[in-house]
Amino acid sequence: MEDIYDLIVVGAGPAGILASISAAKDKKRVLLLEKMPQIALKLKATGGGKCNLTNTLSQDEFCEKFGKSGRFIKDSLEEFSRDDLIEFFASIGVETIARDGFRIFPINHSSTIILEALTKELERLGVSIKTSIKIGSIQKIDEVFIINTPSQKFKSRNLVLATGGLGYPTLGATGDGYIFAKELGHKVTQTHPAMMPLFTKEKNFASCKADTIAKAILKVNISKYKNLKLVGDLIFTKEGLRGPVILDFAREITPILANYDEVPLLINFIKGKNEEEIYKHLKDEIVKNPTNTILENLETLLAPSVAIEILKLCEIEQNLRFKQIEGIKREKLVKTLAWTPFTIVGHDGFKQAMITRGGVSLKEIDSKTMQSKIVSGLYFCGEIVDIDGPCGGYNLQWSFSSGFLAGKSK
Incomplete structure (x- = not known):
């Protein structure tokens, strides 16, 4: 008798692993294929190895952070919510904690324990795992998916593509899933690197890299994109800018940068104070300390290193008094x-991109099942689809939830 699996999952990241577990719990015979020598290498590197699994936002607030895509992810979250995720990890021996009241991590802040627990659960459920598998092509013939590799063929009645995006190619991201999706008749939207540092023309602020600017406000200074604005912590680098607010804003900037040689930004380093408030603050400082220099005045608003660079930018000697x-x-x-x-x-392209913006078109996927509207028995989950969220556990929760739904729906 020909060996045909109930489900083959291509890609052993968080989405693919949860799809495999979900299907196996439903007594399905599952094969999980991974091109790298180990499963979940990118998951292991997530959050600097600390693995920010999800966060404490309500479901509605969580979905809002995904913008227009927020409506699509609701079905996955309803099927496998944050609380379901926490309960699942507890059931396989991983306790979680939100020390800052927002980001949820494994209690020991280690992705290794996550990987070990998931591996044991896959084994317990009898999921077959094959690593170092190079897939050449995927076909569907007579209601059976055929996965062709240089050495053998694998067959299945259902298929989940969970190959991720293009970020971190050293951890296995090459965009193979997009090729398979196109070959099976799907449209893939334009892809861009996201969640990454950005390079600036201005290099003088490199001297400020020891200082983190809390609650900086960034906005794009192009009339067409005037509504793009974000608040968060910012860090200066030798080449430009990074920090949580930059990692989040990069997902908006990289598509614009693909069409413009440069993207002008305006940044407020002083928690949103406007010109009138700044002028009043400086006048009050002069009254309190009439002999202080302008640098000393500015140090009541800014880190000294940033104050010095702004004075240089304005061609003002730092030992002068305001008057x-x-x-x-x-x-x-x-x-x-x-x-x-x-x-x-x-920017550094996909080499340093934590996630990918763009992917398999949402118009061609049923959000209630994650099944293709074009090919029956074909499912998508995780980063391969055209969904990306900000920093803070959003993308991992999406991967886990969509993976669980795809595996359950087959």
């Missing part, structure tokens, strides 16, 4: 403090 600065430069200083200009000129 000694000529009017036009004083005006420029206040404007620059309110919105400091930066110019995004590039």
Whole structure:
């Protein structure tokens, strides 16, 4: 008798693993295929090895963070919610904690324990796992999926593509899943690297890299994108900018950068104070400390290193007092403090991208099952589809939830 699996899952990341577990719990015969020598290498590296699994937001708030895609993910979250995820990990021996009240991690902040627990659960459920598998092509003939490799063929009645995106190619991301999806008749939207540092034309702020700017406000200074705005912690680098707010904003910037040589940004480093508030603050400081220099005045608003660079930008000597600065430069200083200009000129591509923006078109996937609307028995989950969220456990929760739903629905 020909050996045909109930389900083959291609890609052993978080989505593929949960799809396999979900199907196996339903007594289905499952084969999990992975091109790398080990499963879940990218999961192991997530969050610097700490593995931010999910977060404490309500389901509605969680979905809102995905923008237009938020409506699509609701069915997956209803099937396998944050609480379900926490309960699942507890059932396989992994306790979780949210020390900051928001981000949920394994209690020992180690992705290794997550990987070990998932591996044991796959084994307990009898999921067959084959690693170092190079798939050449995938066909569907007479209601059976045929996975062709250089050495053998695998057959299944159902197929889950959970191959992830293009980020971190050293951990196995090569975009094979997009090729398979296209060969099976699906449209793949344009892909861009996301969740990554950005390079700026301005290099002078590299001297500020020891300082983290809390609650910086960023906005794109292009009229067409004037509504793109984000608040969060920012860090300076030798090449430009990083930090949580940059990692999140990169998913908006990289598609724009694909169409423009440069993307001008305006950044407020002082928690949103406007020009009027800044001017009043400086006047009050002068009253309190009339002999202080402008640098000493600015240090009540900014980290000293940032204050020095802004003064240089405005061509103002740091040992002058505010009243000694000529009017036009004083005006420029206040404007620059309110919105400091930066110019995004590039990034490291998918090499440093934690996630991918773009993927298999959502229009061709049934959100209630994650099944293809084009090919019966074909399912998608995780990063391969055209969904990406910000930092903070959003993308992992989506991968786990969509994987669970895809495996359950087959």
